[in-house]
Amino acid sequence: MLKKIAPLIILVLALSACNDQLDEININQNATEHPRAPFLLTGVQKQGADLYWGSENNYGSTLLFVQFWASIQYPEADRFDLANTDFTSLWNKGYATLITDLNTIINFPKEEANDNYKGIALSLRSWVFLLLTDAYGNIPYTEAGQKMTPAYDTQRDVYLGLLKDLATAQSLLNTSAEKVTGDVVYNDDKGYADIAKWKKFTNSLRLRIALRIADREPDLAKQEIINVVNDGAGLISSNSEIFQFIYRSSPQQNPIAAIFETRDDDRISQTIVNKLYELEDPRLSVFAQLPSDNSVGKYVGLPNAVDNPSSWGFTKTSKPGAYFLKSESPAVIFSYAEVQFGLSEAVARGFITGDAENYYKQAITASLNQFGVTDTAIVGRYLRQPSVKYNAANYKKSIGEQKWIAFYGQGLDAFAEWRRLDYPELKAGSASVLDGKIPVRFFYPGTEQSLNGKSYKAAVENQGEDLLTTRLWFDVK
Template identity: 70%
Template sequence: MLKKIAYITLFALTFSSCSDTLDDINKNPNATETPLAPYLLTGTLKQGADLYWGDVNNFNSSLLFVQHWAKIQYTEPDRYDVSNASFTTLWDKGYSTLITDLNTIINFPDAQANSNYKGIALTLRSWTFLLLTDAYGSIPYKEAGLKVTPAYNTQKEVYTGLLEDLKQAQSLLATANGTVTGDLAYKGDILKWKKLVNSLRLRIALKIADKEPVLAKQAAIEATTDPAGVISNNSEIFRFVYTSSPQQNPASAWFETRDDFRISKTMVDKLYEFSDPRLAVFAQLPSDASVGKYVGGANGLSNSDANSQGFAKTSKPGTYFLTSASPAVFVSYSETLFNLAEATARGYIAGDAEQLYKNAITASLNQFGITDATVVANYLNQPTVQYDATNYAKSIGTQKWIAFYGQGLDAFAEWRRLDYPVLTAGPATVLDGQIPSRFFYPGTEQSLNGNSYQAAISVQGKDLLTTKLWFDAK
């Protein structure tokens, strides 16, 4: 018996010793035990760019809904024949990756992240929540990252909460508050981050304008009178610049191996109607040289009808969007000017709405490489392009839809809010002639967060693609 106890004791000591040794052996001497703010920031920007510009949330869904792109084969997403499994990426990556990593930076002690890191993280978290609520509606916001089964907040609560979050972000950001590395968007330029904060505040002000006009006006005034200003030229665009494979633009990677998208006929026809010089940037001529002009693919066709348009006789999206280093634009100077024009047209701020509208179009033309002053002036002077003060939503909505080309999630949000241009669902679509108004919630929400999910849809409406969201329900 004593011998047996001795063996057990020896075995236990040996196992403990081996365990300690294995722990030491399995440590990676090149890895950090503590996450570092610069690495988290870099990773968030890259993953955010992939999420925003990638296939699931952009060119295989929202770009189809707003008829920027169309499918020439595998047309199910273009016919809205999708399930709740089709929209999980924005939700899953948004919460489990972006918001989780940004919360880590926000909660770091000052020794690990100065207040500029925290202000940037809060800004990026606000941008992520904005994408989520624009797409789904009610979402976990206040309890996100704090509970396993977080409650949902209404879209109104999310928007108003984000306005406060961005105020806090602005208060954290200052050139005297320390340097920032790992910033692949603004290279640590805190003044540009401060302008972005105000530009996002202005964006949200207009999101709530039809529902909460008093608060919207107050938010617009605060955003535009803040000393930091808003994005004021194309060099201040908030974007992520890709490089070469494997760090390439997602659309570029897609077209290396697949050929199932075309620029939408709706977009091509509108650009021809306006004699718009951006057409040569947005589209490629068909590979069949005998066609000799840009030809868009129709949206919402059956697979056979889409195929019959001819792969060689229709236009792919422009090479500007399909090269490895094509930038992922998140917030443009053009958008900010359109927002200023609308805020002025609504009487929220002082200014010349028509001139701001013209400046916004000019900024978009310049962004896409069209800088000849005569070309710009000729475009602006066309009757079809000139500002209509009696229907600012039509003028701004149509031109904003063009300027947002490639930015599916935001183009989708603004098209629903402004209702222009008027789009028609394709002939083989499955929603009785309607175009989607939102994304489905992921199916995992029903199984893993069922009570919160049920409470949300009882207020917002059924979990359908056609359920209008708070900001869109006029």
């Protein structure tokens, strides 16, 4: 009997030893088992900038929708010939990476992440949720990260929830409290986060969201903007306080620069080139390059969604400006110009007192300065043009057209503001496939139908068909 048991004991011990070895082998020695707040913060900022400034959310969709760019080859996206598989990265990375990592910081005990970390994380999470709802409409918000199949919140509830989250973030941020490291956006000369600037960014984001709901919930929008304007923390107040991610050399370069290193698929749109020529806008030489064929001698935009766009000539049409194709070009996420346009609109709507035209002029000046136009004579001449002058009787047109120009490169937010303000008046290209319409939202990713079908179906029933042409709650025509 003992002779029979002994081999079994030896086998069990051998298997146990193998399991111990396998456990060790399966440990990734390069991975952090317990992430730290500074590293998570740095990662979110870099990955968030990449998501916002590059990939399918910007140069593969919204830069085409708002007619900043046009496709000279592979024109399917420019023609709106798109499927739900074309709109996955914002959703997948937004939830699985950015929101997950930010929730980790928010849920850390205080000894691992002080209140300033949590305030920054809450502000950044609000920004990510805002991108998601602006693009898709109803989204998982309350139950996001809490359940495997989260319910979708209505867009109204998401916006109102984000305003509350940002108010909480503002209360957590304290310039006299503990330091924050790992911030590569608003870091000071000692490598610590500049909490005063984070407080300004948080208020600026509140202003942006308040204007998103202004056509639907004017009383709530008015009160929120009054609260923001009266908050002593202030708003982004100069170009030196722009919220932007500064890229470095390859492989950490601007994603637009990276794509143009190996591809030549896009040109600047004829729509914006014509508008900038019409306004004698000095930003044209920043936004576009002269065609490589020297005989052309002027900026030539490519019409959006035309048959055989390559026939316009790769060497005879303008690429996006060299400013945007440098490895170190910044991913601008929130500009000083946007704040000034927002204040101008708030005055025009009667939400706050002030001079709407003066804010409007300051916004345009800020945008010109941001793109290197600093000569006061040039700026003054531009502002005096009748076609640029503020029109109080149609503030949406004045602000909408100039804000569109100022947002060049920021496809997701230009797309949101164009839908909200209805200016400029864009027309779909002749070869587009949506019966003369331009998309007004993203498709939900196809995986939502298979993995979260019940919640997806309820969202569609509430919001409308899952089509590119279904208007979202904030988008009042």
